Amino acid sequence: GAGVSQSPSNKVTEKGKDVELRCDPISGHTALYWYRQSLGQGLEFLIYFQGNSAPDKSGLPSDRFSAERTGGSVSTLTIQRTQQEDSAVYLCASSLDREAKTQYFGPGTRLLVL
Amino acid sequence: GNSVTQMEGPVTLSEEAFLTINCTYTATGYPSLFWYVQYPGEGLQLLLKATKADDKGSNKGFEATYRKETTSFHLEKGSVQVSDSAVYFCALGPLSGAQKLVFGQGTRLTINP
Numbered sequence: 001g002a003g004v005s006q007s008p009s010n011k012v013t014e015k016g017k018d019v020e021l022r023c024d025p026i027s028g029h030t031a032l033y034w035y036r037q038s039l040g041q042g043l044e045f046l047i048y049f050q051g052n053s054a055p056d057k058s059g060l061p062s063d064r065f066s067a068e069r070t071g072g073s074v075s076t077l078t079i080q081r082t083q084q085e086d087s088a089v090y091l092c093a094s095s096l097d098r099e100a101k102t103q104y105f106g107p108g109t110r111l112l113v114l
Numbered sequence: 115g116n117s118v119t120q121m122e123g124p125v126t127l128s129e130e131a132f133l134t135i136n137c138t139y140t141a142t143g144y145p146s147l148f149w150y151v152q153y154p155g156e157g158l159q160l161l162l163k164a165t166k167a168d169d170k171g172s173n174k175g176f177e178a179t180y181r182k183e184t185t186s187f188h189l190e191k192g193s194v195q196v197s198d199s200a201v202y203f204c205a206l207g208p209l210s211g212a213q214k215l216v217f218g219q220g221t222r223l224t225i226n227p
């Protein structure tokens with residue numbers, strides 16, 4: 001079946017602009033995660049959604065970062081007033097349910113802030 | 115806090131060599147342990163996992179055993195191929211109250227023919 005999909009695959013933006021990154025999880029997966037992969041910081045957790053529960057936002061690096069998950073499926077990660085240090089690969093993952101142990105990752109969105 | 119420490123790379127081997135990539139962890143509780151692989155230009159793929167002590171995960175000739183007494187989950191393969199060249203990430207989680215995965219820093223593996 002289809003895996004996790006993300007769009008766009010690449011995004012180049014100017015410092016100060018807002019960007020939106022999209023994630024389509026595997027059908028039927030109720031948990032969705034965003035991570036960031038950057039050269040200096042490795043793989044960092046950003047935010048976690050599970051069903052209708054309040055999201056775990058503990059990994060968001062600043063209030064310029066926000067995420068939504070509509071209808072329990074598609075998620076959008078928004079970065080406002082982008083900075084050069086936001087340049088990274090943004091990875092989305094999904095899993096079956098709260099107790100599931102395996103997260104499946106999408107191909108990522110490579111963001112470059114000039 | 116919870117953390118994962120991986121063998122520093124890069125690691126360069128010849129084809130058919132034996133591979134070990136060390137991974138140790140610190141965790142409160144009993145997490146599941148994972149190895150993910152990232153091939154050049156691609157996303158993270160689950161390679162193998164183990165959910166409790168003494169479990170052995172295996173896939174594509176790779177193996178790793180969950181060792182609670184040494185808090186380790188070392189990745190091994192008996193005979194590597196050029197196609198195994200990739201970055202390998204050890205990870206733990208989720209743990210009660212925190213569903214995220216905690217990753218090691220990654221180990222870049224290059225296999226020469």
